[in-house]
Amino acid sequence: MNIVKTVTELRSWTAEQRAKGNRISFVPTMGYLHEGHMSLVDLAKQHADVVVMSIFVNPLQFGPNEDLERYPRDLERDQVMAEKRGVDLLFVPDVKEMYPQETKTVIQVKGVTDRLCGASRPGHFDGVATVVCKLFNMVQPDSAFFGQKDAQQVAVIQQMVQDLNIPVQVIPCPIVREKDGLAMSSRNVYLKEEERIQALSLSQSLQEARDAYSKGKTPAEIRELIIARISSQPLADIDYVEVLAYPSLEPIEEFGDTSFLIALAVRFGKTRLIDNLMMT
Structure with a gap:
């Protein structure tokens, strides 16, 4: 498994894959991986020749009183899990790589963000849409995989892709649960x-x-x-x-x-x- 930390390295690798005629699946995550994430990788492998996973805890989607600083992180563990499951390239940028300067462009999806988490977490989906749009531009995948546990997020991303004519197939994936029924998170x-x-x-x-x-x-x-x-x-x-x-x-x-x-x-x-x- 290749591990890269910069956009330049990422784009170079994906360009090589496209030159070989390989289709690219993409699994964006915030890390601290679990079986729910791994199920996305399994489905991604069925749709393409290579799988790219990103791990990035995106500060734009956290409110001022939310858990950005204490969000669980274990990159070494995540790398082992991703490699065992068959991820071909792991993109692990830091905040300065993703946002080298103050972000003045924000993607705002209206309508589908008016309720649920969009109402109780103001600005959350602006951050989600912005980072996902950036990642789509960086990876340029043929397909991207998102867990249905955050169904509103899936709807937001599908709307963004449709409205902005982004050439990626967004594929919702079933919720994965613990044996006792608790949704994995x-x-x-x-x-x-x-x-x-x-x-x-x-x-x-x-x-x-x-x-x-x-x-x-x-x-x-x-x-x-x-x-x-x-x-x-x-x-x-x-x-x-x-x-x-x-x-x-x-x-x-x-x-x-x-x-x-x-x-x-x-x-x-x-x-x-x-x-x-x-x-x-």
Whole structure:
């Protein structure tokens, strides 16, 4: 596995691959890898000849009171995991490489950022869209892979790619869960023992929501069911629970023939977790 730290090295390597006729898959991450990330690599290998992964904790997508400084990092561990799984090139830039000067251009995707994390984390998706756009320009991949756990992020990136005519296929990938149902996340390491136990209410409430949908419950009834289930956990602090059309992320009063998303964000102590259920 090749490891590069500069944009120049990255572009030189990818140019060589394209000259050989190789298709490039791309997996952007913030590191502290887990099986969810590795599942993206597995799918990426099926779509292209070589796989590029980036590890970069992007400061633009963190608010002033969020966990930028304490976000978990272990580059040596990540390198071993990426190489074992078959990543061909690992791009590990530092902040000065990605932002050599003050950023005066920001990508802002409207509409799909009005709710969910876009509402509770102002500016977050501006940072996400900006860094992903930069990475797409640097790597110039044929396809890019994103976990469906952050369904709003997927919708934002798909909208950006469509609006800006970026020649990359964005491929959403299924949520990967722990054996007990908790959605895999780098932030799970923050959870204390009792917080970890109570956090299982997220996936459990989504399963109950699936059952309620099959019994004809309305979006409002399903939302209240989830709120009640999670609120029964004394350490849970609900940020949001929403039932929305997907990918527009517009509110719905009744279920129709279109896809919809049940999305939630909940804090346990200092740890903010997200999870969702996509229904088509």
